[in-house]
Amino acid sequence: MLGVNGSGAISSYGQLIERHTPLSSDSYLDREPHDLATIVKSSNYPYPSQQSTRIGLLKQADVYLQKFIKYPHLGYYHSYAELLHAAILESDPNVTKFVPQPFKFRIGKNVYIPDCYVVFLNHKLIIELRPRSEFRSDWLSPVSKCARKYGMEFIVISNEDVLKMEVKARNWLTICQTLIHANNFNTDQLENEILIDIHKNGNYIMRKIKDIEDEHERYLTNAALLKLLHKGEITANIESNWLSYDTEFTV
Amino acid sequence: MTVSWRDQVAVNPDLLDIDNWPPLDISALDKEKRYGYIKNRSIVAQVLSGRSIKDVSRINNIPPGNISRLLNRAFCPNENGDPILTRALIPGERIRKSIRVTPLPSAIAPSGERCSFNYILDQNPNIRRSLDELVSDFVARKRTAQNLTPKTFHSAFLHLLREADWPSDCYPFTSSSLAYESLRKYFHEKCAECALPKLPKRTVSTLKSDLRAGEELQIDEQLTDSESTIYIDLNDDFVPLRVSRIQLILATDVATQCYLGYHLCISGNVNQFDILSLFSSLYRKWQPMDLITPGLKYSPGSCFPSHFGEPFTCLGHNIIRMDNAMSHLAHTVRHHVCHNLGSTLSLGIPAQPKTRPIIEEAFNILNKRGVHRLPSTTGSSVASPIREPKKNTKKPPVVSLRSLEECISIILTERNITPIASLGGNSPLSTFTNQVENTPVRLFHPYSYSAEDPFIHCKEVPVKFLPEEKRNPFVNFEHVRYSGNGLCEKSLIGKKVTVRYDTRDIRTLHAFSLDGDDLGTISAPRTWQRFKHGVATRRLIMKLNKNHIQNRPDPLTGYFIYLLENKNKRRPALEIARIYREFNIKNGIDLSIHENQRNAEDVSEHDIGDNAWNFRKFRRF
Numbered sequence: 001m002l003g004v005n006g007s008g009a010i011s012s013y014g015q016l017i018e019r020h021t022p023l024s025s026d027s028y029l030d031r032e033p034h035d036l037a038t039i040v041k042s043s044n045y046p047y048p049s050q051q052s053t054r055i056g057l058l059k060q061a062d063v064y065l066q067k068f069i070k071y072p073h074l075g076y077y078h079s080y081a082e083l084l085h086a087a088i089l090e091s092d093p094n095v096t097k098f099v100p101q102p103f104k105f106r107i108g109k110n111v112y113i114p115d116c117y118v119v120f121l122n123h124k125l126i127i128e129l130r131p132r133s134e135f136r137s138d139w140l141s142p143v144s145k146c147a148r149k150y151g152m153e154f155i156v157i158s159n160e161d162v163l164k165m166e167v168k169a170r171n172w173l174t175i176c177q178t179l180i181h182a183n184n185f186n187t188d189q190l191e192n193e194i195l196i197d198i199h200k201n202g203n204y205i206m207r208k209i210k211d212i213e214d215e216h217e218r219y220l221t222n223a224a225l226l227k228l229l230h231k232g233e234i235t236a237n238i239e240s241n242w243l244s245y246d247t248e249f250t251v
Numbered sequence: 252m253t254v255s256w257r258d259q260v261a262v263n264p265d266l267l268d269i270d271n272w273p274p275l276d277i278s279a280l281d282k283e284k285r286y287g288y289i290k291n292r293s294i295v296a297q298v299l300s301g302r303s304i305k306d307v308s309r310i311n312n313i314p315p316g317n318i319s320r321l322l323n324r325a326f327c328p329n330e331n332g333d334p335i336l337t338r339a340l341i342p343g344e345r346i347r348k349s350i351r352v353t354p355l356p357s358a359i360a361p362s363g364e365r366c367s368f369n370y371i372l373d374q375n376p377n378i379r380r381s382l383d384e385l386v387s388d389f390v391a392r393k394r395t396a397q398n399l400t401p402k403t404f405h406s407a408f409l410h411l412l413r414e415a416d417w418p419s420d421c422y423p424f425t426s427s428s429l430a431y432e433s434l435r436k437y438f439h440e441k442c443a444e445c446a447l448p449k450l451p452k453r454t455v456s457t458l459k460s461d462l463r464a465g466e467e468l469q470i471d472e473q474l475t476d477s478e479s480t481i482y483i484d485l486n487d488d489f490v491p492l493r494v495s496r497i498q499l500i501l502a503t504d505v506a507t508q509c510y511l512g513y514h515l516c517i518s519g520n521v522n523q524f525d526i527l528s529l530f531s532s533l534y535r536k537w538q539p540m541d542l543i544t545p546g547l548k549y550s551p552g553s554c555f556p557s558h559f560g561e562p563f564t565c566l567g568h569n570i571i572r573m574d575n576a577m578s579h580l581a582h583t584v585r586h587h588v589c590h591n592l593g594s595t596l597s598l599g600i601p602a603q604p605k606t607r608p609i610i611e612e613a614f615n616i617l618n619k620r621g622v623h624r625l626p627s628t629t630g631s632s633v634a635s636p637i638r639e640p641k642k643n644t645k646k647p648p649v650v651s652l653r654s655l656e657e658c659i660s661i662i663l664t665e666r667n668i669t670p671i672a673s674l675g676g677n678s679p680l681s682t683f684t685n686q687v688e689n690t691p692v693r694l695f696h697p698y699s700y701s702a703e704d705p706f707i708h709c710k711e712v713p714v715k716f717l718p719e720e721k722r723n724p725f726v727n728f729e730h731v732r733y734s735g736n737g738l739c740e741k742s743l744i745g746k747k748v749t750v751r752y753d754t755r756d757i758r759t760l761h762a763f764s765l766d767g768d769d770l771g772t773i774s775a776p777r778t779w780q781r782f783k784h785g786v787a788t789r790r791l792i793m794k795l796n797k798n799h800i801q802n803r804p805d806p807l808t809g810y811f812i813y814l815l816e817n818k819n820k821r822r823p824a825l826e827i828a829r830i831y832r833e834f835n836i837k838n839g840i841d842l843s844i845h846e847n848q849r850n851a852e853d854v855s856e857h858d859i860g861d862n863a864w865n866f867r868k869f870r871r872f
Contacts, residue, residue, distance in 0.1 A: 058580060058598060059598070065595065065598075067589055067590070074589050210691075216698075222691070242463065
């Protein structure tokens, strides 16, 4: 199964993509497509690199610009759902990296740019986000076949499923923004102290950070805590609850 | 394959209890149907309770076949595949859409006309499509659409049939009305369907209503037609000038509706530096203006949150929403928001002010409470009845620009302390400060960000040296040569250096080699050193020079002279107000300009020539 990691558990992102069966298992892949799809060669071919967004699209579409940790360059996300999807990718330690708008496919005379390229549990996925998972039926087969040729799977995810995880995504957006800003600070020692505290007390409540008087130490402790969360060494119940001073972090 | 009612009940045992079936208000039924419905319901309930059909038939004196037929009808699937249940128990109720099975009536084989029209549309999807297009174009009022009536729609239908070579001895040509009534009903149904509001295709903003302070920041600008006055002292004569429009840029926190800051742009158009000025003001401690207009004063406690200092001056927002104006798309703005602030920049969809409702409401309040109450400040349209009458336009307005600024400042700060019902009777300011103190908002490190950051930029420029000129090595920056002692190194010639500059004052730059060595300060020529000026002003002056509109040796003063020569026009008057503030001209400074001097480097502040303009004591406006 695509979403199952080495220990047999299904990760959170795995649950999201398992609901959308990879099209590689679909029978119409056996049919010969009317048009063949090819990846347009760009400077980084055949590796994924973000395709540029035209100024016209920047003005017409609902575009969001954000830097993430797993994609450290300035990413252009062409809808709110894509932004939330990127934040959800940050929440799963099994996702190694992702690239928004990674390739340009040519299908006949048409050009198609998928939404995201994800490396998840050593699987390479091309993700397309659509309302109600509605994707052009005449493009499914050529794009899927072309992706498989390069060892990738093409998956269409519905915007509605991503929007259901909005609270979690917005929490992770905050966490990523904090960590990017704190990138230049070394927090290894503080991370060890927090882990020791959790092992000793069973949990770490965020309110402890508020009680730290020194601004510099408060900032670094907050960053250390969120770094541990991002690495997957601790967990917190922020799936449906906003991050607050009552949030408990456990191992 | 139809699943029998027994199998359906076996899969879903809840259906055995008729009380779990969809309810029906029997008082809405006709009296005749009500009796039949109650009887059918009783029969079905008896069978589902476990009695055999034979026993139920004997008790109710109904053939067993009728009972089986009734149960099959009740468990018949609808369009979604679910059993119809209750509605099927109503006698005479049509549970499925009628479909014609027999051929259409013709001259040879006449028959009934029921469902014939739908039969034609089902068999000829092209005709249905053409008819639907006609209706949808008509409802959408497209340029090429016809004005349809049932009669013209009917004519179009007959025309389509004739084009499709429909036999003339077949329905509808065998009917006296030619299917007019069916067409009329279809036309009205389609019009109603097309007129229904469409569901939004995409989610453009969060659907969550429980946002917290710092989650989203909305920024927008509004053009205010504010006819106000500035005074300049021209040869000891105070001349009032009309300034026309100003742009107000406002930043609002979405969750608490608290105004965080504003920037007044005294120019025709907002540029990227104005947006950066707004960001700078958000992270600088706000100080109230020194009010000079009589009668104006701040309400006690009214302020912007940054007045309280930290942590409000180092608060990071998650998403910053702006519209897609060109000034927002500038790379400097994108870089500042995404890299310096670490926030998400949302540029929004065009013509969608409702995605930024908080900011639009803010401008509405400002216009109603303050700006549009002043005379000559409507700007709504040329024909607006409350626009300034022509007789008043000959004299300068009563309201000065300074008074207008004070008015705006007071209204915005007062709104922050006004209780709002949607915030539970609390004021936006108290809600904002409360949430920042009690929720883990994102804060910058005290030393990693300052209010000056939006203005500090870096650029790589090559070092040039022209042996024939016998001058020091220099770099070109914004069309002007900069030189300094730090560039006089042989190893730097032809190489690039990084210059760090403040966009508000580019008289001097700070140069660094690409290895990071500090090369010190480099300066523009003395002709550009007279007044403090920024990148935007430099570019305006160079544009005028390029178009040969003005080309004086002293470019800054020459630009001022050019504006004074056009001072009676609205835009140059506004520009005078802007550069007066940018040049940072203080009261009492004697500024003499010698127009005939070729070499502006020799100009002395005490020189007064025959053609000199004598600017003294610019009155504060």
